[in-house]
Amino acid sequence: MSTQIRARIQKLETSGLLVRYEPRGSRRRLFLGPDAQKDLADQTSATNMLVGKGFILAALDRWTLGKRVYGKTRGGFLDRLDPPPPDVWEIRVTEPIVQARLFGRFAEADTLLLTKFHTRTMLGDRESRGWNDAMNHCDQCWNTLFPGIPCFTAAHIHEYVTENCDDFPI
Amino acid sequence: MTSRSDLVELTPQERRDYGFARVRDSAFDAVCSLWARRQSEGMTQADLAAAIDVDAGWLSRNLSGPGNWTLRTFGALVEGLRGEAEISVRALEDPLPVRSNYHAYVEYPIAGPSCFLDGQVVASLPSKIAVAQQPAKPMLITLSS
Numbered sequence: 001m002s003t004q005i006r007a008r009i010q011k012l013e014t015s016g017l018l019v020r021y022e023p024r025g026s027r028r029r030l031f032l033g034p035d036a037q038k039d040l041a042d043q044t045s046a047t048n049m050l051v052g053k054g055f056i057l058a059a060l061d062r063w064t065l066g067k068r069v070y071g072k073t074r075g076g077f078l079d080r081l082d083p084p085p086p087d088v089w090e091i092r093v094t095e096p097i098v099q100a101r102l103f104g105r106f107a108e109a110d111t112l113l114l115t116k117f118h119t120r121t122m123l124g125d126r127e128s129r130g131w132n133d134a135m136n137h138c139d140q141c142w143n144t145l146f147p148g149i150p151c152f153t154a155a156h157i158h159e160y161v162t163e164n165c166d167d168f169p170i
Numbered sequence: 171m172t173s174r175s176d177l178v179e180l181t182p183q184e185r186r187d188y189g190f191a192r193v194r195d196s197a198f199d200a201v202c203s204l205w206a207r208r209q210s211e212g213m214t215q216a217d218l219a220a221a222i223d224v225d226a227g228w229l230s231r232n233l234s235g236p237g238n239w240t241l242r243t244f245g246a247l248v249e250g251l252r253g254e255a256e257i258s259v260r261a262l263e264d265p266l267p268v269r270s271n272y273h274a275y276v277e278y279p280i281a282g283p284s285c286f287l288d289g290q291v292v293a294s295l296p297s298k299i300a301v302a303q304q305p306a307k308p309m310l311i312t313l314s315s
Contacts, residue, residue, distance in 0.1 A: 006278055025266050026274040040178075054180060054187025058195065064274070068199045076235065094237045095191075110274075166202065 005107050008146055017145060018113070027066025027163070029111040033141050036102070039117035047117040050098040056117065059093045059102065063112060071157045071167030078161065082126075085139035087153050089160075103138045106152040106160050115141035193311075197244045198236035200311040204251045205233065213251075222250035253313040 009031065012018035019037050021030040032040065039045045040056065047056055062077065063069065070077040081088045089112070093100035101123060104114035115138045124130040142151055154160055157167050180188060208218075219229045224246070232243055248255045260267070 002277075009278060020275060020278070022275060027272070029274050029278065052184060052187045054184035054189075055191050057178060057180070057184075058188050058191030061192065062195060067195065068202070070202075070235075094235055166206075168206065 002108060005146070005149055008149060009107065012145055021060055021064055023061055023064055026064045028064050028161075029108075030060060030064045031107070031111075031113045033104075033113060033115045033145060035116040035137075035141065036104070036114040045117070046119050046122065047093075047100045050119050050121075051093060051095060051100040055093050055095050056100060056102070059091055059100075063091065066164055069161045069165045071165065078157070080157070080160075081131075081135060085135055087151050088135045088138045101134075103134055105138065105142050107146075108152050109154075109160055109162050111152070113142075113145075194236050194239055196311045198239065200255070200313045201244065201247045201251065201253075202233075204253045204313045205247075208251055218247075218250045222246045224250075248313060251313070255311060255313055257311050 009018060013020065013031075017034055018031045021032060039047055040053070042048065043053075047053075059077070061067070072079050076092050076094070079090055079092065081090060087105055089104055089106065091102040091104070091112075091114070093102065099120035101118045101120055102114050103116050103118065104112055107113050116134065118134055122130060123134055152160070158165055205218075215226065215229055215233070219226050232239065232247065236243075244255070
């Protein structure tokens with residue numbers, strides 16, 4: 001499984017469909033799909049304009065640099081969304097004014113692939129059409145990039161994030 | 171695709187946001203570490219709230235995330251947790267505090283045009299966001315009890 005997905009990632013990187021995000025001293029892996037690349041690069045993207053690229057990058061750095069990842073119970077930095085579709089994850093950028101949600105899936109443990117950045121306000125309430133559309137978009141992106149290759153699935157967040165993961169109650 | 175350093179080019183405002191977020195998150199991590207230790211020693215939220223005379227709701231919100239934190243919040247929590255904050259900032263050009271042979275992408279080989287790592291062109295990489303020009307700010311906030 002790992003060999004298959006790594007080979008596919010290599011192919012997608014070569015074609016430019018995936019971009020790796022690698023600040024100095026990376027401890028975890030992060031890849032950006034085409035839409036996420038655009039959301040990050042385009043100064044006029046909703047998340048850059050309303051949330052701010054600085055806050056987005058700080059969140060990406062928290063992940064890649066191996067800083068503490070908080071599960072649902074504290075900080076809520078990383079959370080698995082309720083299916084369907086299954087195993088869609090979000091990185092939460094929780095700034096006081098406009099928040100962002102970075103959607104993606106795990107290719108392997110400690111290897112996150114982000115498909116699209118959303119502003120929290122555009123998503124609306126949980127289980128709203130906006131949420132469902134965004135989750136389905138993530139699922140479609142994965143299936144397009146990795147046809148026939150399932151994403152990484154496990155029971156507990158500590159299997160997805162193997163080091164420095166805090167999911168203990170407040 | 172060539173180097174993607176354009177993806178992480180930041181305006182001055184974005185640099186301010188980035189710096190603020192990184193510092194605030196480091197402070198939050200440091201407080202959470204000591205809070206976890208105090209909890210294991212038997213301290214409760216009520217104890218902490220009483221120690222610094224704050225509302226239970228305020229305390230719960232601020233232990234859930236640093237979204238509204240100020241330096242005053244940080245200082246109050248450090249004091250309430252009977253901690254001592256030590257803040258250090260190192261220069262970007264200095265070596266990383268802990269150098270190791272670990273490389274996160276070692277099993278993910280790629281090939282292609284240029285990209286930067288530690289400020290130098292080190293490989294031919296087509297699809298790697300070159301963040302060396304805006305590297306993660308080195309920063310360490312530790313709390314000792």
